[in-house]
Amino acid sequence: MDAxxxxxxxxxxxxxxxxxxxxxxxxxxxxAEYDILFRELQALEQxxxxxxxxxxxxxxxxxxxxxSFPSVRHVVPMLSIRTETDTEASGALAFDQRxxxxxxxxxxxxxxxxxxxxxxxxxxxxxxxxxxxLVQAATRGDGETGEEVxxxxxxxxxxxxxxxxxxxxxxxxxxxxYMSRPDFERYNAKQRERGAATLVNPRNGAxxxxxxxxxxxxxxxPLSFFAYGLGEVQAWDMPTTHSGVLDALAMLGxxxxxxxxxxxxxxxxxxxxxxIRALRDQLPFDIDGVVYKVNSISLQRQLGFxxxxxxxxxxxxxxxxxxxxxxxxxxxxVGRTGAITPVARLQPVFVGGVTVxxxxxxxxxxxxxxDVRIGDTVIVRRAGDVIxxxxxxVADKRPMKxxxxxxxxxxxxxxxxxxxxxxxxxxxxxxEAVARCTGGLFCPAQRKQAILHFASxxxxxxxxxxxxxxxxxxxxxxxxxxxxxxxxxxxxxxxLERMAEKSASNLLEAIARSRNTTLARFIYALGIRNVGEAxxxxxxxxxxxxxxxxxxxxxxxQEVNDVGPIVASSIRHFLDQPHNVEVIEQLRAGGLTWxxxxxxxxxALPLNGKTFVLTGTLPNLSRDEAKAxxxxxxxxxxxxxxxxxxxxxxxxEAGSKLDKARELGILIIDESQLLxxxxx
Ligand code: IVH
Numbered sequence: 210m211d212a213x214x215x216x217x218x219x220x221x222x223x224x225x226x227x228x229x230x231x232x233x234x235x236x237x238x239x240x241a242e243y244d245i246l247f248r249e250l251q252a253l254e255q256x257x258x259x260x261x262x263x264x265x266x267x268x269x270x271x272x273x274x275x276x277s278f279p280s281v282r283h284v285v286p287m288l289s290i291r292t293e294t295d296t297e298a299s300g301a302l303a304f305d306q307r308x309x310x311x312x313x314x315x316x317x318x319x320x321x322x323x324x325x326x327x328x329x330x331x332x333x334x335x336x337x338x339x340x341x342x343l344v345q346a347a348t349r350g351d352g353e354t355g356e357e358v359x360x361x362x363x364x365x366x367x368x369x370x371x372x373x374x375x376x377x378x379x380x381x382x383x384x385x386x387y388m389s390r391p392d393f394e395r396y397n398a399k400q401r402e403r404g405a406a407t408l409v410n411p412r413n414g415a416x417x418x419x420x421x422x423x424x425x426x427x428x429x430x431p432l433s434f435f436a437y438g439l440g441e442v443q444a445w446d447m448p449t450t451h452s453g454v455l456d457a458l459a460m461l462g463x464x465x466x467x468x469x470x471x472x473x474x475x476x477x478x479x480x481x482x483x484x485i486r487a488l489r490d491q492l493p494f495d496i497d498g499v500v501y502k503v504n505s506i507s508l509q510r511q512l513g514f515x516x517x518x519x520x521x522x523x524x525x526x527x528x529x530x531x532x533x534x535x536x537x538x539x540x541x542x543v544g545r546t547g548a549i550t551p552v553a554r555l556q557p558v559f560v561g562g563v564t565v566x567x568x569x570x571x572x573x574x575x576x577x578x579x580d581v582r583i584g585d586t587v588i589v590r591r592a593g594d595v596i597x598x599x600x601x602x603v604a605d606k607r608p609m610k611x612x613x614x615x616x617x618x619x620x621x622x623x624x625x626x627x628x629x630x631x632x633x634x635x636x637x638x639x640x641e642a643v644a645r646c647t648g649g650l651f652c653p654a655q656r657k658q659a660i661l662h663f664a665s666x667x668x669x670x671x672x673x674x675x676x677x678x679x680x681x682x683x684x685x686x687x688x689x690x691x692x693x694x695x696x697x698x699x700x701x702x703x704x705l706e707r708m709a710e711k712s713a714s715n716l717l718e719a720i721a722r723s724r725n726t727t728l729a730r731f732i733y734a735l736g737i738r739n740v741g742e743a744x745x746x747x748x749x750x751x752x753x754x755x756x757x758x759x760x761x762x763x764x765x766x767q768e769v770n771d772v773g774p775i776v777a778s779s780i781r782h783f784l785d786q787p788h789n790v791e792v793i794e795q796l797r798a799g800g801l802t803w804x805x806x807x808x809x810x811x812x813a814l815p816l817n818g819k820t821f822v823l824t825g826t827l828p829n830l831s832r833d834e835a836k837a838x839x840x841x842x843x844x845x846x847x848x849x850x851x852x853x854x855x856x857x858x859x860x861x862e863a864g865s866k867l868d869k870a871r872e873l874g875i876l877i878i879d880e881s882q883l884l885x886x887x888x889x
Pocket of ligand 1: 288289290291326327328329330332333334384385437438500519522
């Protein structure tokens with residue numbers, strides 16, 4: 210093969226692998242192989258510069274920084290879409306009615322066919338292909354004139370530099386450049402590590418990268434693309450529907466989202482809106498709504514435009530997941546284990562479907578990393594059912610000491626040196642992010658939390674013993690420790706504010722009922738740091754009775770499933786405090802009972818000391834079932850393969866854990882062999 214043919218073959222092969230990897234997400238060759246071909250093409254082009262073509266993958270990155278972006282006049286203006294701000298089903302209904310009216314359809318006429326797709330939250334781009342080769346990329350600008358950003362767009366691996374066979378002489382593809390959530394998180398993590406500026410959200414990330422004058426900087430920001438329409442087209446036997454256009458673009462190698470349907474009437478649109486709303490938080494990128502388009506291109510032409518917006522399309526929004534508001538104060542809360550948690554008090558803001566008035570800043574390190582200060586305008590995010598969080602602040606809205614000064618009015622957050630609830634000193638051990646009050650149960654804030662935890666549903670489950678009541682009882686010295694709960698009389702309770710005699714006796718009944726409990730609930734209720742419900746259950750099953758648990762040293766504790774040195778040490782630390790032992794004894798004296806048993810003799814169990822790792826899907830057993838069966842016989846189930854692993858139980862589609870097991874020469878068994886082992 211001569212150099213010309215070889216170079217052409219390399220370009221085409223690399224383009225194919227690139228498409229499989231970045232667009233179809235189904236790699237066809239190992240990375241190393243791609244690199245070899247890539248380097249061969251690079252070398253060839255260096256020897257024969259005349260072989261370098263505009264669609265060569267070697268020139269995705271490499272252009273010089275520009276002084277400014279040239280402007281580009283769009284042959285076909287880039288329109289915007291009318292937005293339906295009514296986020297309910299009625300929004301879809303209104304659009305369908307408008308379309309039917311414009312088309313002079315009566316109720317007797319059939320439903321209109323629509324293409325429904327996602328509304329991507331990024332930056333609109335026009336890609337111009339001439340004879341299949343990407344020659345120009347431009348932003349939307351004012352719709353008539355945009356900026357030429359070809360160099361930066363070339364760095365996006367998902368965008369083909371050359372279309373597949375069958376491309377017309379001129380084809381402009383329109384779509385959205387965006388940054389995926391995982392890419393955004395990864396990019397920000399890397400920036401943080403370097404101490405460099407982070408991005409506020411993926412949309413700013415995308416827009417900022419495209420407007421970067423130096424393509425080398427743009428190339429460092431990972432962007433993606435979805436096509437959703439056309440600009441100028443010459444000499445193309447065009448599909449007659451919008452969905453057909455998107456299918457054709459996908460065939461030509463353009464990335465097109467799989468989340469699209471053709472459907473009929475308002476009902477079909479409403480179904481799509483609801484389906485995508487439920488899916489929204491699982492998508493790896495942000496959307497702020499869906500878009501409905503009349504599917505027939507000839508009907509689109511018939512409908513035409515009103516003031517730069519087509520009558521045949523509408524964006525139907527979802528409630529925003531991010532909003533701006535102002536930090537009124539940063540307060541601290543003291544948790545059950547003394548953890549000092551900064552909380553931003555916010556001007557109420559409606560976001561993600563609820564009104565948010567405060568957001569946790571988690572801990573001192575996190576608060577300083579985000580550098581949120583009093584008076585700041587901040588971005589609050591509430592996605593799905595996730596608790597609201599402060600994403601970041603808006604730099605040019607930060608209150609300053611004076612008009613011209615550069616010094617902020619407020620200082621960065623730092624943990625108080627003494628506990629706001631009890632005045633004890635606050636300590637933050639080296640290397641830990643969390644500052645803690647050292648007051649222990651002397652601290653009323655910790656005491657309240659300890660009592661609330663003790664009474665909570667998954668612990669002793671005392672109905673009616675809620676926050677307001679506990680606050681009052683601790684402040685009035687009626688309750689000091691959880692043990693005091695069982696000494697309460699009706700008079701003490703009924704005298705409290707807003708407490709009728711009836712509710713007092715209800716509470717006493719709930720307290721009486723809670724006396725019959727289980728050892729697992731009791732251990733969980735103690736509120737030992739690092740001992741959650743699951744660990745409490747394991748501890749109860751292992752030791753069988755309270756005395757065996759109280760006497761266990763750290764080594765004995767570590768024999769319990771999932772208990773390592775950290776958990777063992779926090780348990781021992783808790784049980785070594787005389788006041789904790791005193792509370793436990795008082796609780797026993799207060800009449801708490803549970804069925805007691807003998808400790809499990811682990812050394813008598815067949816799988817004692819054996820560590821298993823489960824990977825892939827087993828044919829019959831679920832992961833939890835397999836885990837429970839192994840643990841019942843004394844085995845441990847770990848999440849990762851190491852030299853200490855005895856068996857790897859592999860099912861279908863086992864991944865890297867299986868490779869690791871092979872590498873380390875660990876025994877690999879399947880489900881039937883596991884069942885054999887459990888039987889023997
Ligand atoms: S179609 C003639 N489809 O929304 C209609 N636009 O106001 C032209 N957008 O900035 C646009 N997803 O970048 C269309 N599936 C989609 C879209 C979409 C996001 C953006 C577009 C533009 C804005 C339109």
